[in-house]
Amino acid sequence: MDIEICAVSGYSEVGRNMSAIKVGDEVIIIDMGVSIQALATYEREEGGVRALSTDELIDIGAIPDDRKIEDWKDKVKAIVLGHGHYDHIAAVQFLAGKYRCPIIGTPFTLGILTSILKDEKVKLPNQFKPLNADTKIKISNDIELELISVSHSTLQCALVAIHSPKGVIIYANDFKLDNEPVLGFKPNYKRLEELGSSNSITALVVECINGTVEGKTPSENVAREMLKEVLLETNTKGKALFVTTFASNIARIKSAVEFGKKLNRKVVLIGRSMQKYNECALSLGLADFYNGVEIIGYGSERKRKLKEINKNREKYMVITTGSQGEPGSVLDKIVNKQLPFNFDEGDIVVFSCRTIPVSMNIANREQLESILKANKVRMFKDVHSSGHASREDIRDFIQMLKPKHILPSQGNLEMETAVAKLAEEMGYTLKENIHLLSDGQRIKF
Numbered sequence: 001m002d003i004e005i006c007a008v009s010g011y012s013e014v015g016r017n018m019s020a021i022k023v024g025d026e027v028i029i030i031d032m033g034v035s036i037q038a039l040a041t042y043e044r045e046e047g048g049v050r051a052l053s054t055d056e057l058i059d060i061g062a063i064p065d066d067r068k069i070e071d072w073k074d075k076v077k078a079i080v081l082g083h084g085h086y087d088h089i090a091a092v093q094f095l096a097g098k099y100r101c102p103i104i105g106t107p108f109t110l111g112i113l114t115s116i117l118k119d120e121k122v123k124l125p126n127q128f129k130p131l132n133a134d135t136k137i138k139i140s141n142d143i144e145l146e147l148i149s150v151s152h153s154t155l156q157c158a159l160v161a162i163h164s165p166k167g168v169i170i171y172a173n174d175f176k177l178d179n180e181p182v183l184g185f186k187p188n189y190k191r192l193e194e195l196g197s198s199n200s201i202t203a204l205v206v207e208c209i210n211g212t213v214e215g216k217t218p219s220e221n222v223a224r225e226m227l228k229e230v231l232l233e234t235n236t237k238g239k240a241l242f243v244t245t246f247a248s249n250i251a252r253i254k255s256a257v258e259f260g261k262k263l264n265r266k267v268v269l270i271g272r273s274m275q276k277y278n279e280c281a282l283s284l285g286l287a288d289f290y291n292g293v294e295i296i297g298y299g300s301e302r303k304r305k306l307k308e309i310n311k312n313r314e315k316y317m318v319i320t321t322g323s324q325g326e327p328g329s330v331l332d333k334i335v336n337k338q339l340p341f342n343f344d345e346g347d348i349v350v351f352s353c354r355t356i357p358v359s360m361n362i363a364n365r366e367q368l369e370s371i372l373k374a375n376k377v378r379m380f381k382d383v384h385s386s387g388h389a390s391r392e393d394i395r396d397f398i399q400m401l402k403p404k405h406i407l408p409s410q411g412n413l414e415m416e417t418a419v420a421k422l423a424e425e426m427g428y429t430l431k432e433n434i435h436l437l438s439d440g441q442r443i444k445f
Helices: 036-048 054-059 064-073 092-098 107-119 191-195 220-232 250-262 272-283 300-311 330-335 359-374 391-401 413-425
Strands: 003-009 016-025 025-029 076-080 104-105 129-130 135-138 142-149 160-166 168-174 201-207 241-244 266-270 294-296 316-320 348-351 378-380 403-408 442-444
Touching: 003 064, 003 168, 003 201, 003 403, 016 104, 016 168, 025 064, 025 413, 036 359, 076 135, 076 142, 092 107, 092 442, 104 107, 107 129, 107 241, 107 272, 129 316, 129 403, 135 403, 142 191, 191 378, 201 391, 201 442, 220 250, 220 348, 241 250, 250 266, 250 272, 266 272, 272 294, 294 300, 391 413, 403 413
Parallel strands: 025 076, 076 104, 104 129, 168 201, 201 403, 241 316, 241 348, 266 294, 266 316, 348 378
Antiparallel strands: 003 016, 003 442, 016 025, 135 142, 142 160, 160 168
C-alpha cells in the first residue's frame, strides 16, 4: 500500500488551496479554495463571474483544476476543510458535488461554508459532518482522520492528520504558534509532540506564506495591545472612528469592539462578510462580546445606518470591510461616494491588517489611501499581527513533528524555496526528502 499526494492547487501561489492524498485505493481531498486575486482581476476586466462555468473558472485560475485528479474521482472518501477562509473553502460550491462523499470540518468552518452556499443559492448533495478539533473519525478500514487544534486568524482552525497503515500525513495550511490567542485555540502541543515522538509522520505539507520572514510571528495579544494604544490613546473626540480589518478575524474584532465600548461609542459592524463571519460566531456561541453591537450586512439598512453615523459621528465606532481597498467593499464605496458617509478632516481610519502583497491589492490600497489623504483623514496602518507562522515557528514546528518528508505549500517559488532552505539547515535534502511540487504534480511514498 502506497501513499500518493497530488498537489492539485496552491503549490505555485498563495491561495486556491487543494490537495488530494491517496492511501492505497482511497482518496481524501483537503481544502477547495478560490484565488481571490484571479476572481477580482476577472471581475475588474470582464465584469461578473457568476455566469462562468466550472471549467471557465478553472481556466481563469479562480478555482483549483481538479481535472488533474479525474482518475481518482470515484475513489474519494471525504473532503476535509482545515478552516473557514475563502482560499480554503469557497470553491466547494463549484467542485464538491461531483464527489460522492461527506464534507468534514469544524462547526465554524462548516457554518461559514453553509452561509456561502445559502448566499449563492447552491445546494450540494454531500453530507456535512461537523468534527470538533482534537477528535478523530474513521473514514475506512485503512484511514482515520484527525483534526488538531491550532491558532491562525479565524475561529476553530485545525491541522489535518490522515492516519494510515503506511504512516501519517500532516496538512498544515495555515497556522501560527500563538500561546496567547485572544480568542480560540492554542496549538495542541501535547498531541503534536506525541505524533512527533511516534516517528510515524511520513510527510508534512507546510505553509510558506511567511517563509521569508525571520523570527517568530507575534501573538494576537500583541495586535490587541497595538490596537488598544491607537484607539485609547488617540484623541478621537468629535471625530469619526473607523477600524477596518479582515472580517474573519473574530479575535481582532473582539478587541476592537471592547475598546470601542471603553470609548463610550456605539459599535457597528458593517459589511456582507462582517455579517457572515460574526453571525456564525454568535450563533455557535464562540464569542461573547456582541452585546450592544449592531451587525449590518448590506442594502437599505446599511445606507440608513451610515446616514445616522454621518450626523452623529462622535457617538459611533464602525468596524468594516475594505482593509485591502477592494472595489465594492464598504470603505471603497464610502470614499467613492457610493454610500452616504463623508470623511472630514481629522477623522480616523485604523487599518488593523497588512496589505496582502499582490499587485492588485497594493494598487487598491494606494488608491484608497490617496483619497483618504486628500480628505485629511488620520490613518493608522499595520496595527496587526500575522496569522501565519514565520521562519522560526516553522523550524520549531518541523522539530516537533519530525516528518520524514517535507512538502512546502501555500506560497510562490520564493516562499517555498525559503522553507526548503530552512529544512536543509535542519538536515533534510532537496529532492530526497524536501519536495518542491508545482500544481498538478504527484509524489508517491
